[in-house]
Amino acid sequence: MHELSIAKEILRIIDNMQAQHDFKTVAGVTILAGALSSVDPHSLQFAFSIASEGTCAEKAVMHLQIEPMQYICRDCDNIMTMARPPQNCEKCQSLRIGIKANSEIEIVSLEFDDDKN
Amino acid sequence: MTKIDMKANVYNRNQEMADALRSRFTNAKTYVINIVSSPGSGKTSLIEQMAPRLMPELNLFVIDGDVETQCDAIRLQNAGIPAVQIETHGSCHLDVPMIEKALTGIELANIDLLIIENIGNLICPVGFDLGEHLRVVMASLTEGEDKPMKYPQAYRKAQVCVFNKIDLAEFIPFDMEKFQMAAKRANENIDFFDVSCTKGNGIDQWCSYIKDKVRQHKSIQP
Numbered sequence: 001m002h003e004l005s006i007a008k009e010i011l012r013i014i015d016n017m018q019a020q021h022d023f024k025t026v027a028g029v030t031i032l033a034g035a036l037s038s039v040d041p042h043s044l045q046f047a048f049s050i051a052s053e054g055t056c057a058e059k060a061v062m063h064l065q066i067e068p069m070q071y072i073c074r075d076c077d078n079i080m081t082m083a084r085p086p087q088n089c090e091k092c093q094s095l096r097i098g099i100k101a102n103s104e105i106e107i108v109s110l111e112f113d114d115d116k117n
Numbered sequence: 118m119t120k121i122d123m124k125a126n127v128y129n130r131n132q133e134m135a136d137a138l139r140s141r142f143t144n145a146k147t148y149v150i151n152i153v154s155s156p157g158s159g160k161t162s163l164i165e166q167m168a169p170r171l172m173p174e175l176n177l178f179v180i181d182g183d184v185e186t187q188c189d190a191i192r193l194q195n196a197g198i199p200a201v202q203i204e205t206h207g208s209c210h211l212d213v214p215m216i217e218k219a220l221t222g223i224e225l226a227n228i229d230l231l232i233i234e235n236i237g238n239l240i241c242p243v244g245f246d247l248g249e250h251l252r253v254v255m256a257s258l259t260e261g262e263d264k265p266m267k268y269p270q271a272y273r274k275a276q277v278c279v280f281n282k283i284d285l286a287e288f289i290p291f292d293m294e295k296f297q298m299a300a301k302r303a304n305e306n307i308d309f310f311d312v313s314c315t316k317g318n319g320i321d322q323w324c325s326y327i328k329d330k331v332r333q334h335k336s337i338q339p
Binding site: 017 | 118119120121122123124125126127128130131208209210212240241243244245266269270273274302303305
């Protein structure tokens with residue numbers, strides 16, 4: 001459900017960009033979401049398709065990339081990319097494992113048609 | 118076709134609004150806590166237990182968030198606790214504009230402690246800073262010890278975990294060590310308070326912690 005709020009904010013940022021760059025339609029938007037962003041790709045795509053109706057981004061394709069989950073060893077700072085938490089550090093065997101992944105959501109880039117007619 | 122690189126964080130605007138609201142709270146010397154949990158962990162019960170211990174000394178105000186009904190605010194009002202309800206009618210989390218609207222006509226300078234009871238949900242409310250000074254994640258014995266593994270972000274974004282229903286420990290198996298280890302994996306610095314909102318265990322310690330926080334907050338020069 002929070003995907004709708006996220007989609008609306010993405011559209012608000014695109015709207016601001018439109019004022020700066022004066023484009024007519026957005027062809028694509030690339031989004032990068034942290035592993036802990038709790039973004040469900042289908043929900044976000046769906047929310048974006050509905051919320052963008054009637055805006056310059058209504059035909060835009062959303063390229064959504066979710067970062068992989070990462071863990072960090074709190075003793076030797078070893079970073080491990082894996083879906084599930086390891087029992088211990090692969091390098092130093094420490095049991096002090098923390099979560100490294102982030103929760104941010106970023107609009108990486110925007111593609112738009114130059115035709116202003 | 119033109120491509121522009123943006124690197125625009127989607128949460129930036131919410132963060133800016135939350136920071137502005139936090140400054141407003143700080144200037145008014147109102148200490149604000151935001152309680153996040155699954156439905157049924159005991160958020161309203163915790164506030165009911167806190168109120169009689171805090172209200173002789175502090176002016177308390179509660180904002181209660183639910184998808185539907187005024188039940189919780191009415192429950193608190195019936196217990197003599199000043200409270201307003203936000204009914205989101207579908208939205209799964211509270212956000213800054215909802216809090217600002219709920220506070221319309223409320224003189225913040227008259228409130229020492231504002232408790233925001235978020236909507237029972239361990240996903241959506243977690244990403245939305247409400248301008249609070251303290252984020253509390255609540256859990257309870259009946260939910261099982263795997264909650265911090267399933268919802269690590271709820272623990273990462275909180276400073277304190279209030280663990281409720283400890284009076285049921287003799288009836289329900291619960292691996293406390295596993296629970297705390299998973300919570301620490303998400304957030305190494307999280308503090309725990311074990312309570313029973315039906316029997317009252319641990320509530321005094323929790324309330325002294327909050328009273329200290331409010332006192333410290335009052336002494337900060339904005």
